[in-house]
Amino acid sequence: MGAAQFALLDYLVLLGFLLVSTLIGVYFAWKDRRSTSNKTFLTGNKELGWVPVSFSMMASYLSSIAILGLPSEVYNRGAILWLGAVSATIAILVAxxxxLPMYYNMDITSINxxxxxxxNSTAVRSLAAGxxxxxxxxxxxVVLYGPSLALGSVTGIPVWMSILLNGLVCTFYTAIGGMKAVVWTDVVQMILIYAGYIMVCVAGISHVGGIGRVIEINQQGGRLIFANWSFNPYYTYTTWNVTxxxxxxxxxxxxxxxxxxQRYSAIAxxxxxxxxLLWNIPGVSSTLLLSVLSxxxxxxxxxxxxxRFRGDIEKTDQLMPFIIQDLLRDYPGLSGLxxxxxxxGSLSTLSSGYNALAAVTWDDFIRPRVSLSDRQAVYTTKAVAGMYGVLSVFIAFLAGSMESIIQASSSLIGAMTGxxxxxFVLGITIPYVRKNGALWGVCLGLAFAWWLTLGSIIYPRSGDNLPVDNAQCLAPNATLLERGSFDPPKTPDGIMAFYHISFIxxxxxxxxxTLIFAVAVSTFFESDDKTEKLDPRYIVPFARRFMDLGDDPMKMTSYKAVPTNEQNRNSHL
Incomplete structure (x- = not known):
């Protein structure tokens, strides 16, 4: 028997949440209605406190991918994804x-x-911005498709209608309210993300008879995989690729x-x-661990x-909303929550993305080429944010063709992320890599990553999901379940040996x-002309020891601190 459908109270809870998000945007649009500064729209004019900004940083990347995709991946492939908390911690500490000090002290709007x-190249800036x-x-x-899939699975509302509802609400409040609206809606949304995880965990643990029973069932089913030290690149998840x-x-x-x-820039x-930023370590880690527990x-x-094999859902990405509908059907409103x-999770990521896209488009493409008044600049930036909102709605319809939203995220976005x-790592740590090395490195790195990505999409590999026992199913077609295998994945032949490596x-x-190509181009083909001096302020302190003295007109030592904007201001008082 399938799960119950949405009750009236569920719809009211969901619509209430969307209304609150919209009203936050309207409030900040009204509050800053006399402002003609793009800084106010894009960075909040440094008027935001560190606590809401910290929540906003967490929410920006804890999207529907984390809420829907990660639990379903644990369901299919085990608990090894807990290592995501380790990788996030390392990345945040490095940032x-x-x-962070490099970017903040430059007081820039666009990272590019x-x-x-x-x-010393607008071409590198434009390429990175593109x-x-x-x-x-x-x-x-991808993140817009996720909640639309979830809503459709428990309400019967078509996925296309959900995409439009979610995308347009987010586009509206981001385009009118700017960074302040984005940050404060993120705070509300982060609280709801935690509430969703807790509801699923409490409902499921209570249903099976306690946390001990949850551990026992997962141990029997082979899901308590906390490490996989294999170097086989065809495993979807190993300790090495997750870390x-x-x-x-x-x-x-x-x-x-x-x-x-932009969030760094919004703090005083x-x-x-x-x-x-550092408070993101416990915040992100706890959320990822809740994903694994879910x-x-x-x-x-x-x-x-x-x-899936009773016909109640189509993909494991739908399990999170399904379990609430299934186990808490007697408590109207919880499914809506x-x-x-x-x-x-989706709105927080979308709003942050629209705002960031507007900032990059304005600062990297429009402002250097078009002269506009302050008011015209604000209206233009808001229009750009709205345009990107509409574009993302169209892209959301393409995400449904992937096996899971985790695969869509890791493959499509990963090809650009690396x-x-x-x-940026080259720029900040390797002084002798110059313009041509950066340009060719990025172009060739992108070509290589997209070659792997498109090959994996055109020639999909068979999955390595762990087996699921359908002994308790009453549906006559339950035996059609394609069981997974604990055996190591086989090494493909020919070109498939590249296309079938894990998308992770x-x-x-x-x-x-990209690093290899950039260093090679700079080493063998970069001009030896040293007339363009490299400002050491753009190199991280520990890497300045590798600078040519001719590149260091300020004669800065390896660990000599670069004065911050704040210190410079104080020195003139």
Whole structure:
């Protein structure tokens, strides 16, 4: 028997959440109605506290992919995804200690402004901006598809209608309210994300008879996999790819993303900006661990009778909303709250993405080429944010063709994340890599990563899902379940040996390829002309020891601190 459908109270809860998000945008649009500054719209004019900004940073990347996709991956492939908390912690520490001070002290609106100053090239800046726009639009489409799938599975509302509802609400409040609306809606949405996880865990644990029973069932089903030290690249998840490649992914989010840099810029001091960033470690880690626990709970409840093979759902991405409908059908409103939490994960990421896309488009493409008044600039930026919202709606319809939203995220976005992160790492740590090395490195790295991605889509591999026992299913077609295998994946022949590696590796391979290509081009083909001096302020302190003295007109030592904007202001008082 399928799960109950939405009750009236569920619809009211969901609509209430969407209304609150919209009203927050209207409030800040009214509050800042006399402002003609793009800084106010894009960075909040440094008037935001570190606590709400910290919540906003977490919410920006804890999208519907985390709420729907991660638990379903644990259900299919085991608990090894807990290592995501380790990779996120490493990435955030690197961002806080290395990248944040560089960006914050430059007081930039677009992160790509750093690349122009570092490589003395508008071409590098424009290329990185273009990559970010495409990457973020793809990501927006994936996270917009997720909650629409969830809503359709428990309400009967068509997925296309859900996409339009979610996308247009988010586009509206982001386009009119700017960064302040984005941050404060993120705070509300982050609270709902936690509420959704807790509801699923409590309902499932109570249903099976306690946490001990959850552990026992998962142990019997082979889901308590906390490490896999195999070097076989055809396993979907191993200790190596989750730790290494996901660290690249999280660094792409925290070290080389316009979305997060705008939040750095929204805080009044470097110290508070670092505090906001470091608080993401417990916030993101706890959310990822709740994802893993939710996946184990899903298996404990449905591991002996998969709802896909009773015809209740189509994909395991739908299990999170389904379990609430199934187990808590006698409590109207809770299903609406769960779907609202899934929408929260999507809306927080979408609004941050639209705002960041508007900032990059304005600062990297429009402002250098078109002269506009302050008021015209604000209206133009708002229109651009709205345009990207509409575009992401169209892209969302393409995401449904992938096996899961985790695969869609890791493959499509990972192909852009690795090369984009690499150009910032090159700029900040390797002084002798110059303009041509950066340009060719990114282009060749992107070509390599997309070759792998498109090959894996055109020639999909067979999955390595763990088996599910459908002994308790009453449906006559339950025996049609395609059982997984505990055996190592077989090594494919020919070109498939490349196309069938785990999609988790794509971001790391794109990152490494870009580094290799860039260093090679700079080493063998870059001009030896040293007339263009490299400003050491754009190189991280520990890497300045590798600078040619001719490149260091300020004669800065390896660890000599670069004065911050705040220190410079104080020195003149």
């Amino acid at each position: 806080a200690r290395v990248f 402004e750093y690349l122009e100053k570092r490589f 990559v970010f726009v495409i990457q973020t639009l793809l990501y927006m489409g 290494l490649s996901w660290t690249i992914g999280w660094m792409g989010a925290y070290c080389a993303s316009q979305t997060q840099v 001091s470097l110290e508070k900006a670092r505090k906001a 996946g184990l709970v899903l298996y404990a409840v449905y591991g002996h009778c998969d709802p 769960l779907v609202a939490s899934v929408f929260s 090369p984009l992160l690499a150009v 590796w794509i971001s790391a391979l794109g990152f490494v390829a």
